[in-house]
Amino acid sequence: MCRIAGFWDRDGDEATAIAMRDALAAGGPDGCGLFWQPARGLALGHRRLAILDLSVAGHQPMTFGDMATAYTGEIYNFREIRRELAAKGYTFTSETDTEVLLKGFHSWGLDVLARCRGMWAFALWDGDRLWLVRDALGVKPLYYRYTDGRLAFASELKAFFHYPRFQPEIDPDALTSYLQYGYVRAPRSIWQGVSQVLPGEALCWGSDGTFTRHRYWDVLTHLQQGEQERAAWLARPAAELEAELTAQLQEAFALRLVADVPVGVFLSGGTDSSLVAALLQERGTSPLKTFTIGFVDGTDEAPAARAIAQHLGTAHAELYCTEAEAQAIVPLLPEVYDEPLADSSVIPTVLLARWVRSQVTVALSADGGDEQFYGYPRYARLQGALRYPRWLGRLGQPPPWVWLVLSRRVNLREKYAKLQGIWQQGDRRSQYETTVRHFLDADLQAVGRAGTGPSAGDDPELSWPHFMAWQDIEGFLAGDILPKVDRATMHVALEGREPFLDRVLVEYTSRLPPEFKYPSGQSKYRLRRILGQRLPLSLLKPGKVGFGAPIAAWLRGALQPLCREYLDPTRLQREGWFCPQTVQQWQADLRAGRTQDGQKLWSLLVFQLWQERWGGCGR
Template sequence: MCGIAGIFHLETAKPVDPDRLRKMTDALGHRGPDGSGIWTAPGVGLGHRRLSIIDLEGGAQPMLTPDEAQILSFNGEIYNFLEVRAELERLGHQFQTSSDSEVILFAWRQWGVDCLKRLNGMFAFAIYDQRSRQLFLARDRLGVKPLFYARVSDGSILFGSELKALLANPLLRRDPNITAVDDYLAFGYVPDQTSLLKGVKKLAAGHYLLLEQGKPEPESVQYWDMDFSQRSKGSARDLEEELVELLKQAVNSRMISDVPLGAFLSGGVDSSAVVALMAENSRRAVKTCSIGFDQQSLDETGYARAIAERFQTDHRERIVAADDFGLIDTLADHFDEPFADASALPTYRVSELARETVTVALSGDGADEAMAGYRRHVFHHAEERVRGLLPQSFRGPVLGWLGSVYPKADWAPRPFRAKSTLLSLARSGPEGYAEAVGVTTPSGRRSVYSDALQRDLGEYHAEQRMIDLMENAPAQNGLDQAQYADMKMWLPGDILTKVDRTSMAVGLEAREPLLDYRLMEFAAKLPANLRVHKGQGKYLLKKSMEKYLPNDILYRPKMGFVTPIAQWFRGPLADQARDISSGGALARTGWFDGKALRKVADDHIAGRSDNSRLLWQLLMLDKSLQRLFGL
């Protein structure tokens, strides 16, 4: 795992200032503490920070082919590099190192952009080809590894693994993109399709960009996509066996490492399944680690300990205080753009714990998206059945009216919170799901915006981004649409951003075997009843793991990392909640109504309503604005 950065002059081959490139590269030092390097030529410069994982002696970058015709800067891992290398050797290529980086270089030389179809891994890389004067930027299929880029005033394109690499270049303009503010407040993260800085782009998952000197900047090209439009025809038993084999292949391929390797273990289905298959494939005790909380209702270490004992892992756990909010500024520094998923706090802590003994850790991320594991998937699937029975002409006016008059009861158990369900059923499936997956509703956001921001936003509607994804998804039903949209927005924008930034912050490589693209393609073809069955998500995955894991792990309610932010804003963070309305960067933007923000804070602190998620969003936005714009 590493960090990459670069400068490419698209119009003419102007010289690249090595000092500027070095500053961009050094901004990513936390991603690569083991080494750094830059390479420049007329019109182009590539930078690299290295975290050594494979071929510790021979994998230094930027890496050049022996004839210096192609140069690579690469972040990630190619899990099938040995198979691709063997194929390239049969075609006559000779290798000087044992690294996966060199495999990418020769794969590009042999197949050009089609090399991406042969690579199974997590990656973001840049290859400059001196013969064609082309720069090839590519990102892995699911978007595990990030890549930012922007055109600047001298005609060059800057790129880097994190936004801070671009920010280190003085030519990058720091103008805010106000539609991204609405996106962020809608979803709790800035989606991959946009950025908080105007003019900055993120190369989308499963896309590449091929730039050539002397030619206009092209649009990125999609080389892979999820497809829910087909269905597997095998029996449930056959599909279960196929799933287990794919899981084994995915886990085993991610256990190749020349440095100590372990796993995150939460005690949930996904991480427990990964650990079970690691133990089956390992001659030594698997190193596992867990984070627990001193508040019993939030603590899952007992379940993790049971799995560790079952598979005799070398297990470590650490209990942190439920009021462990001291990382807020650290996280704001590492995420650059505002990020409001509070589970980033414990994810940082478990990465920190893992890094004490390993350099690589496998995680269970990805199964919820692939196998319909979120409760919202189950609810949406049930709602879609109702929509199929009742026409929109009835649902819109009747259920919409009932939802409008039904009392709001956020404090009540989910089955008694009918208001949101009625309002969702009154809309189309995509419209209902887009709001269900969000943090704040359109009306909730508009209630705290200033008149000026509302005027500037005009008819912009953040949820439309997800609605469009669902309506245009290669899908057969509403569940397919919801999962597709989550994989295009939620997965890269929230889950993978969280894991990448928190693990890289401590110099740890996180690998996600459940995001193996072959496994994802298999899951997308499963009949809906093998994903959601009798109110249970991830049905086939759980069935397939019954031979490995006990039922109290497989079928207990999903918990995940939970942070008590509601209590924080009524206690130690109460003053920060009040300051948001008047003393911080938010107030200086003029985007928000100070009186409305004060009411949000006062109502929460007094216990009249639970506004903790909105307050957390506003706090993280405030800290991000301070860093990005000096407000």
């Protein structure tokens, strides 16, 4: 795993390329390199985190003939592809996947990616064209700026501050997206003029000035294929499919152990991470290293993880933190996340990554299981809401005393607003987005941002679970979950790997019918059956317990000083992004217990902290 940055700019210079590259040194402390062609103004910069072939033979950027690449990621089956290339006459001077990718691209072009199982983001010069490519699920980030025939790219936004043509101006539409979802939805970034390469996308700029966009993979294709094959799948015995699924999981998980450095697993005590640990432990000859974080004075998942680790026989370690230690991370978040991300689970993720890096260099997590096996409560809640008559959406608001009495324990007012929004929408995409949004249109208008109305887009013929899985994979997973883990791990030079997001595995699970994976609305039914053959399910932590922090309580207590500073009305008025009166009222409601919804205020606080660090201009 590494970080990359560079440009193709006829007026660019070597010093700029080095500055962009070295802005990402935290994610690549083991070496650096630069491919520089001054006549073209072409620069490919690379910061190395050595995982495979730790020798100088793995130095990047790597060249072959007139080709060059700066690459980050891992191709876990690279040895298999290497043998195929060797049979065609290619020779190799390293034991790296980078060399396999480069020579594979020379042989097959973009089609090499159909052979690769892994994660990646890379820039590749083929002698005439520059390619920017991102892996199928978007595990590794890649941003670019293309204006007036000049291209710049980087793994993280902070590198663009060293590119002279970059002007840090916040994109108002991206800010709205951030408020709605808690993250900026691709292809936008928070900065005007800077975009994200989409998951499964390859962008190509030619020497003749041409630009082409290739979507070489998307999950929708496989979900639709599954709908067409549904009868054939359901005709097969469930036990046969379950055995086949188990074999797919075992293969995908085992591939993630390929490394020349120590590897461990994040173990939360939930279904997904427990299954990763169980399947890997049963194939190994030595104890798997597993890691858990617990909180002395808060939600603690460590006991469940400890019991599972003892049953499986892993080499288990725990880190216990106080709430004060967790809260101390909040002001530091903009250093880790150079694009605002309002998921409160970034806090324990940062703490866990920092500690685990002292033990191993590679850590496996279990992200992607919820999306493939319908683990989020909203799958059942949305379909349940749609069973009620739509005329309920025309009901007005109850008297204020109702919220005063009933909202002291739960976010009843916010839940009612979402239900009304769902009932008022006439298409599935808008119903889904109402379910997942933090800020509805009324909230946006109250805080001084324009509402966006129903979202436009295709509504392919998919079953409800498949439709939601598609939206979650392309939205929440790619925009929130994966950046959360990537930035936290790479900030401390820890390589994070995602066993559930093996491309071949996702293609297979996307084709499986919901009736098999989700019988009678039982989330993760098949994963739990497979896990139940390896440990007592009673050991798992109960229900779907999030990894987030008790943000509402913190905003009423320990984070009040930050709120007073960064959500100060005078400051908000000067910057011009948010309505000070609304923000004051929301804070008063939270302090008085009239609401338990701290998410909106947390989103605003995270943005304000980020804005101070990265110098965005006011409106």
